[in-house]
Amino acid sequence: MNNNEFPKGFLWGGATAAYQCEGAWNEDGKGFAITDLLTAGTRRNPRKLTTKEESGVYYPAKIGIDHYHRYKEDIKLFAEMGFKVYRMSVSWARIFPNGDDEKPNQKGLDFYRDVFNECHKYGIEPLVSIMHHDTPMALAIKQDGWLCKDTIGAYVKYAKTLFNEYKGLVHYWITFNEINMTMNYFGDVYGAGILSNQTTVIDINNVSDDSMSKEKQNKRFAALHNQFLASALVVKAGHEIDPSNKIGCMIASDAHYPYSCNPINILAAQNSMRKLWYCGDVQVRGEYSYFTKSFLKEKGVTLEITEQDKKILKEGTVDFYSLSYYTSGTDCLDQKVDTDSGNFNLGAANPYLKKSEWGWAFDPDGLRWVLNEIYGRYHIPLFIAENGLGAIDEVSEDGKVHDPYRIEYLKAHTKAMKQAIDDGVDLFGYTWWGPIDLVSASTGEMKKRYGFIYVDLDNAGNGTLERQRKDSFYYYKKLIESNGACV
Numbered sequence: 100m101n102n103n104e105f106p107k108g109f110l111w112g113g114a115t116a117a118y119q120c121e122g123a124w125n126e127d128g129k130g131f132a133i134t135d136l137l138t139a140g141t142r143r144n145p146r147k148l149t150t151k152e153e154s155g156v157y158y159p160a161k162i163g164i165d166h167y168h169r170y171k172e173d174i175k176l177f178a179e180m181g182f183k184v185y186r187m188s189v190s191w192a193r194i195f196p197n198g199d200d201e202k203p204n205q206k207g208l209d210f211y212r213d214v215f216n217e218c219h220k221y222g223i224e225p226l227v228s229i230m231h232h233d234t235p236m237a238l239a240i241k242q243d244g245w246l247c248k249d250t251i252g253a254y255v256k257y258a259k260t261l262f263n264e265y266k267g268l269v270h271y272w273i274t275f276n277e278i279n280m281t282m283n284y285f286g287d288v289y290g291a292g293i294l295s296n297q298t299t300v301i302d303i304n305n306v307s308d309d310s311m312s313k314e315k316q317n318k319r320f321a322a323l324h325n326q327f328l329a330s331a332l333v334v335k336a337g338h339e340i341d342p343s344n345k346i347g348c349m350i351a352s353d354a355h356y357p358y359s360c361n362p363i364n365i366l367a368a369q370n371s372m373r374k375l376w377y378c379g380d381v382q383v384r385g386e387y388s389y390f391t392k393s394f395l396k397e398k399g400v401t402l403e404i405t406e407q408d409k410k411i412l413k414e415g416t417v418d419f420y421s422l423s424y425y426t427s428g429t430d431c432l433d434q435k436v437d438t439d440s441g442n443f444n445l446g447a448a449n450p451y452l453k454k455s456e457w458g459w460a461f462d463p464d465g466l467r468w469v470l471n472e473i474y475g476r477y478h479i480p481l482f483i484a485e486n487g488l489g490a491i492d493e494v495s496e497d498g499k500v501h502d503p504y505r506i507e508y509l510k511a512h513t514k515a516m517k518q519a520i521d522d523g524v525d526l527f528g529y530t531w532w533g534p535i536d537l538v539s540a541s542t543g544e545m546k547k548r549y550g551f552i553y554v555d556l557d558n559a560g561n562g563t564l565e566r567q568r569k570d571s572f573y574y575y576k577k578l579i580e581s582n583g584a585c586v
């Protein structure tokens with residue numbers, strides 16, 4: 100074995116999410132998910148959420164990249180790159196259109212069965228996120244989504260349906276994508292589906308004082324607690340239905356550094372990292388962190404945790420910790436600095452790092468650092484469920500897409516992973532975010548492309564939807580073939 104090789108059996112692959120690629124938003128009995136009704140935006144012009152379809156508005160989820168109709172072609176391309184794993188999500192509203200229907204939608208069940216079979220045809224293991232941001236809209240309207248305890252029961256029923264239906268076909272599961280996003284400034288709407296009787300248009304990027312109000316914060320943390328309970332119940336049920344199931348959490352785990360060695364910045368960065376530990380401690384250790392009281396007090400949040408809740412959390416701890424890692428942020432409280440770090444990642448810009456067109460810093464060392472921090476805390480297997488570079492790609496005169504910047508990003512992050520493994524971290528897989536171009540979650544654009552496969556589609560939904568291999572496609576193929584050794 101070459102020294103640069105990754106551990107035998109390392110799971111290389113790519114990750115997508117239903118509402119960002121499937122399209123077919125109301126086909127074959129599917130209901131609306133909250134994420135379907137997000138309008139298109141840009142980095143400077145935030146997306147809006149409408150509670151029903153409005154005429155004259157373009158919703159990128161309507162066609163996605165038409166994966167619903169082209170999954171065979173897409174999976175064939177993934178197989179050509181040598182994927183060992185395909186991380187994807189099931190759309191809850193495709194299985195239960197209203198979230199809590201009595202019976203599942205057979206056509207929805209059939210669709211995912213076909214997708215999983217297609218993966219196995221090429222020896223690709225599916226890794227399934229049970230929920231990736233997309234609470235069914237009907238539950239958001241009827242009962243404020245995750246604020247309502249009934250949503251827990253509906254989710255557990257939905258997850259059990261998947262475990263029973265796909266027993267033997269799927270062995271790896273993630274309960275909630277980036278569960279810590281629910282405590283984010285727009286997490287109440289986006290992650291948790293709390294509409295609070297708002298019936299028109301909601302600006303999800305509204306970071307006004309009202310968005311951080313005590314009332315909103317209380318709702319976010321109450322919804323997050325309900326998601327923790329739902330996750331724990333589902334982990335337990337998934338193990339009972341099939342003891343070979345491996346079920347993980349998924350936490351957005353971008354690194355946070357102090358901007359300087361001023362102790363107030365050190366403490367601020369420590370507090371930012373607590374947003375990860377707050378969720379990780381509950382899902383991995385089965386109990387709230389020692390700092391919970393002060394963490395919540397600072398935000399004006401009072402949370403009710405019953406003895407029964409504690410028992411549920413303890414009985415539903417995850418088998419692995421999966422994470423997304425794109426970039427790093429810095430915390431700076433002692434001076435005014437540029438905070439233009441783009442989209443989800445607030446914080447001061449790091450003068451040592453270059454940034455993408457969307458302001459995300461390029462920081463592979465941060466990946467090594469964060470993997471060590473997480474593993475050092477939990478000592479359970481880790482999986483990188485998302486990592487990638489959103490960039491503007493141009494089709495060149497030769498008709499091809501040359502993307503050396505994406506290859507550079509991939510190479511650097513592969514090296515960082517290997518260094519972390521050599522440090523002793525137990526990392527068992529890596530799924531590049533968006534191996535095929537898809538709709539950006541934060542901006543709704545197609546222009547922010549992550550793929551190794553180019554999709555001919557623009558921000559307004561125009562294009563042939565034809566697929567084309569970029570230069571990075573061939574690089575990732577080589578990388579997988581050599582089990583990471585060719586970096």
Ligand code: BG6
Binds near residue numbers: 116276485489
């Ligand atoms: C993660 C999400 O936050 O980041 C994905 O789980 C998302 O759904 C990814 O697409 C990249 O973000 P964006 O905004 O560039 O699509």
